[in-house]
Amino acid sequence: MIEFYKTFGTMTKKIDKPEKGCWISAIAPTQEECDYLIQEIGVLPEFVKASLDEEESSHIDHDEDEGQTLVIVDYPNADEDENTDENTLLYTTLPLGVIIMKGCIVTISLYDNLNIEDMAKGRIKGMNTDLKTRFLLLLLLKISQRFLIYLRQIDRVSSRTERNLHQSMKNKELIQMLGLEKSLVYFSTSLKSDEVTLNKIMRGKLIKLYEEDQDILEDVMIEIHQAIEMCNIYSGILSGTMDAFASVISNNLNIVMKVLTVITIVMAIPNIIFSFYGMNVEGLPIPQWWFPTLVAIIACVIATFIFKKKDMFH
Structure with missing residues (x-):
């Protein structure tokens, strides 16, 4: 134009x-x-x-x-x-x-x-x-x-x-x-x-x-x-x-990865305990379902408390 x-x-x-x-x-x-x-x-x-x-x-x-x-x-x-x-x-x-x-x-x-x-x-x-x-x-x-x-x-x-x-x-x-x-x-x-x-x-x-x-x-x-x-x-x-x-x-990405790692560790504790009782291993104490469940819960609470005290969830 x-x-x-x-x-x-x-x-x-x-x-x-x-x-x-x-x-x-x-x-x-x-x-x-x-x-x-x-x-x-x-x-x-x-x-x-x-x-x-x-x-x-x-x-x-x-x-x-x-x-x-x-x-x-x-x-x-x-x-x-x-x-x-x-x-x-x-x-x-x-x-x-x-x-x-x-x-x-x-x-x-x-x-x-x-x-x-x-x-x-x-x-x-x-x-x-x-x-x-x-x-x-x-x-x-x-x-x-x-x-x-x-x-x-x-x-x-x-x-x-x-x-x-x-x-x-x-x-x-x-x-x-x-x-x-x-x-x-x-x-x-x-x-x-x-x-x-x-x-x-x-x-x-x-x-x-x-x-x-x-x-x-x-x-x-x-x-x-x-x-x-x-x-x-x-x-x-x-x-x-x-x-x-x-x-x-x-x-922020490092924080997210740290939290996910801590959660994975806590969730892995019951898996380890139940794996022992799920195998054909003799001599395990109190081979009843409630005992490994109780041990797993106590272990998870202790691990969560330790991680929380170290401020690993933030």
């Missing part, structure tokens, strides 16, 4: 066809739409291909001959993990391509995302499609803020899952914790790549920076650094929590 937007005064409106100073938004474009971007708009084929590569990492590329600059940035995405039976929430990152061209700016993404939606609906203060550098920086600021929002969500989900684990050691909670730990790894990797891309933008060699945009760029860097720090903190906490619960589960 390809849509065209242009800022008129303080309002960003959808237009029918591309104009000078417009923003072209391509979300999950078909092959025909990709051909349109290449042939009609003039976007370089390699830039379109890179923007639609799900494994593409954040970077910046420039073509001097065509006067086009490609900025690939990773943005966070929340979805359910379909690879598990528990449908646990999994946070991932996906690439978003921003191509700065002469006369317009183009964004290409594989899927719908809230960042493009906010830009299209005019929810971003100070957005202007004529100012391509500011448009890029505002988009990067929105993405960095989205990282912070999702990191706080991960922290809340982690705390809630930890409380559930205190009550019952179920696979669902453990799988959710593993999913959150995986999500933090994705976030950490993408945030570091985005930081490298931002540092290249700050040098001003590939993208022209204006004095009025410096504050926005500094805000983006602050948000990215804060997100990286939060990601490292949450990752450390979650890793420690997982290790602690692994030890608790292992300890």
Whole structure:
């Protein structure tokens, strides 16, 4: 789907066809739409291909001959993990391509995302499609803020899952914790790549920076650094929590095995006594049914008392 937007005064409106100073938004474009971007708009084929590569990492590329600059940035995405039976929430990152061209700016993404939606609906203060550098920086600021929002969500989900684990050691909670730990790894990797891309933008060699945009760029860097720090903190906490619960589960298993072993020993005592009286052995005292039964009961009580005194049932 390809849509065209242009800022008129303080309002960003959808237009029918591309104009000078417009923003072209391509979300999950078909092959025909990709051909349109290449042939009609003039976007370089390699830039379109890179923007639609799900494994593409954040970077910046420039073509001097065509006067086009490609900025690939990773943005966070929340979805359910379909690879598990528990449908646990999994946070991932996906690439978003921003191509700065002469006369317009183009964004290409594989899927719908809230960042493009906010830009299209005019929810971003100070957005202007004529100012391509500011448009890029505002988009990067929105993405960095989205990282912070999702990191706080991960922290809340982690705390809630930890409380559930205190009550019952179920696979669902453990799988959710593993999913959150995986999500933090994705976030950490993408945030570091985005930081490298931002540092290249700050040098001003590939993208022209204006004095009025410096504050926005500094805000983006602050948000990215804060997100990286939060990601490292949450990752450390979650890793420690997982290790602690692994030890608790292992300890609980040892306790269960100890109790079962003690019960087996106690139950084995009557079997030993009755085995003697069940064999053809002469000279056993009082070969009546009640005597071995009484001996077995007394022996079981003594063994239970000894194990109880040594706290072997806990």
